Amino acid sequence: MLINADDFEAVASGRFDTAFRRWVRPAAKAGGTLTTAAGVLAIDAVDVVALNAVTAEDLKRAGFQARSDLDAMLGNREGSLYRIRLRYLGEDPRAALRENAVLSEAEADTIAQTLARMDGTTPWVRRTLELIGSQPGHSAQELAKVLEVAPAKVKSNVRRLKALGLTESLSVGYRLSPRGKAWLDKPIASA
Template identity: 45%
Template sequence: MLLRQETLDGIAAGRITCAFRRWERPRVVPGTRMRTRIGLVEVTGVSRVGVSALRAADAAAAGQTLKDLRALLARGTGPVWRIELVAAGEDPRVALRAQPLTPDERDSVAARLARMDRVTPWTAATLALIDARPGVRAPDLAAELGRETLPFKRDVRKLKELGLTESLEVGYRLSPRGESYLRGGA
């Protein structure tokens, strides 16, 4: 579920507590936790609602006017779902990327990277390129490796899951954990 930055900011501030979507069936369930730019956002409820039943308070809870919310929902087809949302803490990858690698963790990361490289090796080249070119746009980095942008970005997210990289406003950089791994330290 994609959430615009203004919505995320409202969730973080406690002003926005829900979103509305037109989906044939719910795409999230209560308990779903999404990693976002503001940290974790948790889905606390999902319920089907009728557009005609929406009131100004519903729209305000979604950070909109009733007129704007109805106009937005008029563009789609299918049932309307109210998704209850709450800020649920910091993204655990933030803490992970700052943690130093123990020798056991280093071995574990190396084994995971080896599994990722099983079919086509890419992890070492990607880490080295991000280290050499922090803040460079993903399409430019992908082109340097002769790769398509979307698969490249998907692979960088895998490195991010291990706490090795972090996203910048533009591009990426190695995290302290990634630097430690790349330089062979523990």
């Protein structure tokens, strides 16, 4: 589920706690979380609702002044209408992790083991990290050409690295975090 910065801030400040989306398949589930650069939201409920069952209270909780505002936001998209209840949980835990550039041997070994599992039978981790380190700000499409994989695969892989605090997203492309640089600077035997 995507949420824009203004809507995130509205949920984080407590002004709103509801979002509406039209999906063919739900893109969020109750009990899950939504982690963004701005922080983490809890997804408390995801319910299919009929458009005529959306109440004035629902509209208010989602920040809409009138039903026509919701209709305009939904447009002519296909799928069922979902009402999502959200709650702010806190800061993005990856932010603090990214800044931790002092890795103990145990931390470096844990990262190395995790990355080895991620590599599986087709090693990609070190090459991807080195490429991002040497070409910060390059888009997934540009990185995909060099890595000879689909851009969607690059995005998926970088999200996995980001979850470990090794990369950061830029307005365009990615860069290594201080933690990612520190891990790459460790002797290759730790990798």
